[in-house]
Amino acid sequence: MTRSAERLSESEMIAWRTFMEMQEVLRGRMEQQLQADSGLSSTDYTVLVALSEEPTGQLRAVNLAQRLQWEKSRLHHHLTRMCQRGLVERRSGEGRSSLGAITPEGLAALQLAVPAHTREVRRMVFDRLSEQQVQQLTDISRAILDGFDRDLPS
Amino acid sequence: MTRSAERLSESEMIAWRTFMEMQEVLRGRMEQQLQADSGLSSTDYTVLVALSEEPTGQLRAVNLAQRLQWEKSRLHHHLTRMCQRGLVERRSGEGRSSLGAITPEGLAALQLAVPAHTREVRRMVFDRLSEQQVQQLTDISRAILDGFDRDLPS
Numbered sequence: 270m271t272r273s274a275e276r277l278s279e280s281e282m283i284a285w286r287t288f289m290e291m292q293e294v295l296r297g298r299m300e301q302q303l304q305a306d307s308g309l310s311s312t313d314y315t316v317l318v319a320l321s322e323e324p325t326g327q328l329r330a331v332n333l334a335q336r337l338q339w340e341k342s343r344l345h346h347h348l349t350r351m352c353q354r355g356l357v358e359r360r361s362g363e364g365r366s367s368l369g370a371i372t373p374e375g376l377a378a379l380q381l382a383v384p385a386h387t388r389e390v391r392r393m394v395f396d397r398l399s400e401q402q403v404q405q406l407t408d409i410s411r412a413i414l415d416g417f418d419r420d421l422p423s
Numbered sequence: 424m425t426r427s428a429e430r431l432s433e434s435e436m437i438a439w440r441t442f443m444e445m446q447e448v449l450r451g452r453m454e455q456q457l458q459a460d461s462g463l464s465s466t467d468y469t470v471l472v473a474l475s476e477e478p479t480g481q482l483r484a485v486n487l488a489q490r491l492q493w494e495k496s497r498l499h500h501h502l503t504r505m506c507q508r509g510l511v512e513r514r515s516g517e518g519r520s521s522l523g524a525i526t527p528e529g530l531a532a533l534q535l536a537v538p539a540h541t542r543e544v545r546r547m548v549f550d551r552l553s554e555q556q557v558q559q560l561t562d563i564s565r566a567i568l569d570g571f572d573r574d575l576p577s
Contacts, residue, residue, distance in 0.1 A: 276541065277541060277544070277545065277549065280554070280557055280561070281545075281549050281557055283561055284557045284558070284560045284561040284564070285544060285548070285549075287560075287561050287564040287565055287568065288560055288561075288564045290564070290568060291564035291565075291567050291568050292446055293491070293492045294492050294567075294568060295567065297492045297493075298571070337447065338447045338448050338451045339451075387430065387431060390431070390439060391431065391435075392570075393567065393570060393571070394439070394567055395431065395435050395439075396570070397566045397567050397569070397570045398563060398567075400434070402559070402562070402563050402566070403434055403435055403438045404434065404438070405556070405559040405563065406438045406441075406442055406563055407434070407437055407438040407441050407442070408556070409552060409556050409559065409560055409563075410438070410441040410442045410444070410445035411441055411445075412551045412552060412556070413445050413448075413449065413547065413548055413551050413552075414441065414444060414445050414448060415551070416546075416547060416550070416551045417448055417452070417547070
């Protein structure tokens with residue numbers, strides 16, 4: 270009825286469903302924990318981490334969008350809301366480029382959020398996995414990501 | 424400075440970041456592919472799959488919410504939009520319960536969407552992994568999910 274490229278084997282189907290369910294539950298729990306403990310969404314958290322890791326605390330909006338795999342308009346709207354809450358600010362960069370920068374308030378919010386979030390990640394994920402499985406998860410994730418790089422040479 | 428429960432080891436940190444990046448990219452690509460090939464969001468697709476797998480083509484809204492790990496209000500709004508597009512309909516169940524049911528149009532949309540989506544999942548994920556890795560991914564996902572079950576006995 271369907272070509273084999275359009276079917277998954279029994280074991281692939283099980284892997285896919287279990288993986289998708291795990292992802293969904295994990296995202297939901299992380300979102301709840303972050304909101305409850307620090308009032309940040311997981312998106313806020315991701316943006317703050319990305320900016321805080323830059324030596325200058327800032328990134329060009331286009332690079333931030335790329336790094337987060339978001340469309341420019343999604344990032345624009347999200348940054349606007351984070352600016353209103355004082356977590357980030359917009360600066361103008363070289364030429365007509367726009368920069369997002371973490372504020373002292375944003376850095377303080379992130380530093381408050383990190384310990385509880387890390388504890389939760391450890392409890393939800395790493396306490397459940399053997400050292401070998403941690404390495405396997407890295408290798409599997411890397412193999413899938415490498416496939417995307419080959420898709421879209423940049 | 425921080426307690427060890429609040430830190431990840433070097434290899435855990437690498438696993439976590441690689442895994443989160445993989446998830447983000449995968450979600451983005453699946454969303455694009457589904458929209459482009461079938462005009463469905465990944466949320467639409469997930470709802471249609473869940474309903475289509477029921478012998479009656481319907482599920483109580485509360486069970487659907489549970490299965491998708493969504494809050495009731497999120498599901499309510501999403502079902503309303505899917506109703507407006509004719510993909511699902513609301514029915515009243517026993518007592519005051521509300522049911523979501525797949526329509527013939529919804530089933531047709533799903534059947535059109537499945538082959539291209541499955542091909543993409545194969546290309547993005549399973550073509551990149553060995554048989555052993557498929558099994559590892561299942562085991563890792565199951566171990567994390569089992570941890571959640573112990574968290575919240577239901």
